Structure formats: C-alpha cells, structure tokens
Amino acid sequence: MSRVQNRPVCIQLEGRAVVCRFKIEILSFILMWPVFGLLLADTVPNIRDGRAVRIRDGCERLNSFQDNDVQRNARLLRQAADLCLSRRVLSENGLTWTFTIISNKAHKSGPTIFLLHDNENTAFDAALYGVRKYGGKLVAVESGEHRKLQQVQDPNRNFGMTAEQTSSCGLMREKPAAGFTELLLDLQGRDAGFFLTLHNNADGYYLGGNRGGVRLARRTSLIYGMLLPMIDDPDDAILLAGQQYLFENKTASKAADYFRKSGINVIYERIIPRKNDCSFSNFVVLNGLGTYYNIEAQHGHLTRQKQMLDALMRYNNISPYVDDIK
Numbered sequence: 001m002s003r004v005q006n007r008p009v010c011i012q013l014e015g016r017a018v019v020c021r022f023k024i025e026i027l028s029f030i031l032m033w034p035v036f037g038l039l040l041a042d043t044v045p046n047i048r049d050g051r052a053v054r055i056r057d058g059c060e061r062l063n064s065f066q067d068n069d070v071q072r073n074a075r076l077l078r079q080a081a082d083l084c085l086s087r088r089v090l091s092e093n094g095l096t097w098t099f100t101i102i103s104n105k106a107h108k109s110g111p112t113i114f115l116l117h118d119n120e121n122t123a124f125d126a127a128l129y130g131v132r133k134y135g136g137k138l139v140a141v142e143s144g145e146h147r148k149l150q151q152v153q154d155p156n157r158n159f160g161m162t163a164e165q166t167s168s169c170g171l172m173r174e175k176p177a178a179g180f181t182e183l184l185l186d187l188q189g190r191d192a193g194f195f196l197t198l199h200n201n202a203d204g205y206y207l208g209g210n211r212g213g214v215r216l217a218r219r220t221s222l223i224y225g226m227l228l229p230m231i232d233d234p235d236d237a238i239l240l241a242g243q244q245y246l247f248e249n250k251t252a253s254k255a256a257d258y259f260r261k262s263g264i265n266v267i268y269e270r271i272i273p274r275k276n277d278c279s280f281s282n283f284v285v286l287n288g289l290g291t292y293y294n295i296e297a298q299h300g301h302l303t304r305q306k307q308m309l310d311a312l313m314r315y316n317n318i319s320p321y322v323d324d325i326k
Contacts, residue, residue: 059084059105067100067142069124080132082106090183093174095149101187102128103137107321110136111313112189113196116155116280118143120200122297126305127198133325134313139187159184159283169278181283194291194316195284198309200299201235222275224268226260235298237265238308241281245270251291255315262311267296 062070062077065085070077077083084105090097104110111134113127118141127138143149153173159181160166166175188195218225224246227234238259242249246256246268256266271285284292293312297305313320 058086060086065100067118067140068145069118069121069140070100072121073125073128076128077102083131088183088187090179092177092179095153095173097149097155097180097183098142099183099187100140100142101137102131102140104131104135104321107135108137108189110134110189110321111194111196111318112136112187113138113198114184114280115140115198117141117147117199119145119147120198120299122200122299122302122305123198123295125302126295126297126309129306129325130309130313133320133322134318135321136189137187139184155180156280157278159280160278165276165286166278168274168276172278184280185289194293195280195289196312197280197292197294198305199294199296200301200305201296203235203298222270222272224270226256226266226268228260228263228265231263231265233298233301233304234265235296236301236304236308237267237296238312239267239269239281239294239296241269241271241285241292241294243271243285258315259308259311264308264311 062074062085065071065087070085077085082105084103086101086103088099088101090099110131113130113136115124115127115138117123124138124140127140130136131138141149141155143155148154154171157169157171158173158177160169160172160176161178161181162176166172166177169175225237238255240252240255242252244252246252249268252268256268259266269281271282273286276282276286281292281294284290295305295308295312297308
C-alpha cells in the first residue's frame with residue numbers, strides 16, 4: 001500500500017504574508033503521480049513578486065460558483081452557451097481577493113466591464129447584459145455581498161503600484177497593492193480602448209460616498225455635475241474623468257455633449273496627484289492609461305443602466321453582436 005505524507009511547506013513573502021503548500025511524498029505506486037498532479041494543479045498558488053496568484057484555466061462549472069450574483073443569473077447563464085465562467089484568486093497584504101470573470105467566447109474582442117463592489121447587484125446584471133450583447137467580459141470582485149472585502153478594504157480604494165503613488169490614500173489599509181492593480185490591468189481588454197466600470201449608488205447625495213452616493217448636483221474645482229432638468233432621477237449618470245478642467249479637456253467635453261444630448265446626466269471629475277484617493281479612476285487618469293468611464297445608477301435602476309451602457313457603446317462605435325438581448 002502507498003503511504004502519503006502531507007507536510008506543510010510555508011514561505012514568508014516580503015514580511016507580510018505566509019503562503020503554505022503541501023509537500024507530497026509518495027513512497028510507492030509511482031504511477032499515481034499524474035492523478036495527484038491533476039488534483040493539485042488547481043490549488044497551488046503561483047508565487048510572483050511576493051504575491052500568491054491562483055489561476056484556473058478554462059471554463060468552470062456554474063454550480064462551482066456560490067456567489068449570489070452568479071446564482072441569481074443561473075438560469076440565464078445556463079442558456080447562454082457562449083458565456084464562460086472562470087476566476088482568479090490573489091493573496092496580498094493579508095487579504096485574499098477573488099474575481100469572477102464572465103467572458104463571451106464567441107465575441108472576445110468586446111470591452112471589459114469592471115464591477116468593484118459586490119453589493120451593487122444592478123450593476124452586475126447590467127454588465128452581464130453588456131457582455132451578452134457586445135462581447136468582451138466582466139470582472140467582478142467577490143466580497144460576500146459587502147462593499148468592502150472583510151469589511152476592511154474598499155476595492156475601489158486599493159489601486160497603486162508603489163509607496164509613492166499611494167502616499168495620499170487614507171482609505172487604503174496597506175500600501176501599495178501592486179498585485180491587485182497588476183491583475184486587474186492584465187484582465188483589461190485592450191481592443192475597446194477605454195476603461196469601464198459600473199456602479200450603483202444610494203438614493204440621493206451622501207457626503208463622502210461611503211454609502212455609494214454620487215455628487216451630481218455639486219460643482220466644485222474638482223467635481224462638475226451636469227444635471228439635466230428633465231431627467232427623472234439625478235442618481236443616474238455617466239462619470240468622466242481627467243486632469244484638466246472640463247473646458248480644457250476636449251475629449252471629455254465631446255463625450256459630455258454627446259451624452260447630454262442623449263438625455264443622460266454627466267459628472268466630470270478633475271483628478272490631481274495630491275488628491276489621489278487610489279480609486280480606479282484616479283489610477284487610470286494619473287498614469288495616462290486611457291479614457292475612463294463609470295456608469296452610475298441608483299440601486300434597482302436596471303433598465304436605465306442598460307440604456308446608458310448602450311449609449312456609451314454607440315458613442316464608441318461598438319455595435320451589438322446580438323440585437324435582441326434585453
């Protein structure tokens with residue numbers, strides 16, 4: 001009979017985290033090694049630059065996902081043969097991040113839609129609509145239906161590659177978060193040419209945004225809200241961002257004019273380095289990575305969020321692969 005001993009082998013990573021693997025000693029039945037290899041392939045982390053990243057190749061079974069967003073859309077996902085579910089797991093700074101990825105196998109060249117807050121269900125459903133209609137993929141942070149992972153770190157305040165970049169970020173638990181940032185950049189599709197997030201917010205403005213409020217009615221040196229008088233809800237808007245004032249930013253001004261003529265509220269955020277808050281918008285703009293969009297809608301305003309997503313795709317000349325997606 002074979003005798004197998006499981007002994008943990010632990011590695012200290014940059015003084016911050018310990019990653020343990022199990023060493024398998026097989027004293028006989030050497031032909032069983034391929035079986036053990038298959039069992040371990042999906043669980044052994046890839047150690048890179050002090051971070052543990054677990055990558056699962058290929059599409060995974062729907063019933064292996066316990067996330068509420070996936071299960072809520074289980075019937076639709078079973079019927080959509082072109083959709084592929086996978087995930088990434090990252091351990092960094094004492095936290096373990098899980099990302100659910102739903103990609104369109106038939107139309108991979110569409111945009112990537114990032115969903116950073118797990119408690120924003122309407123945004124997830126709107127993003128899934130977008131992936132089915134326009135291709136590409138969605139990348140969703142899983143944090144147990146909470147805004148913050150383990151109630152300590154907001155994913156949208158966790159972007160930054162170096163200590164210098166993150167020095168001004170008071171809501172970042174441990175600095176920097178190069179692994180988190182690199183992984184999301186790796187998942188970004190390059191074909192669409194822009195970064196896109198979807199968010200949901202609470203009803204009405206809330207100072208500081210900790211409950212997901214937006215600042216549509218505000219006009220300051222950094223926030224410029226453009227509320228259309230005939231729009232029924234000021235919590236639904238497309239957010240643009242740049243380092244210049246809006247009147248100096250021709251790209252953002254053109255987009256704002258288009259969306260306003262399409263009946264959509266617009267918010268422009270002027271981002272400056274000393275006010276960097278380590279959000280996705282700040283990271284993209286301050287590092288000159290491309291155009292950033294955020295489609296905001298109040299919780300439950302699914303139809304409106306889909307309409308704004310369709311308008312943004314039209315503006316960027318992205319045609320639907322399937323016209324009858326509702």
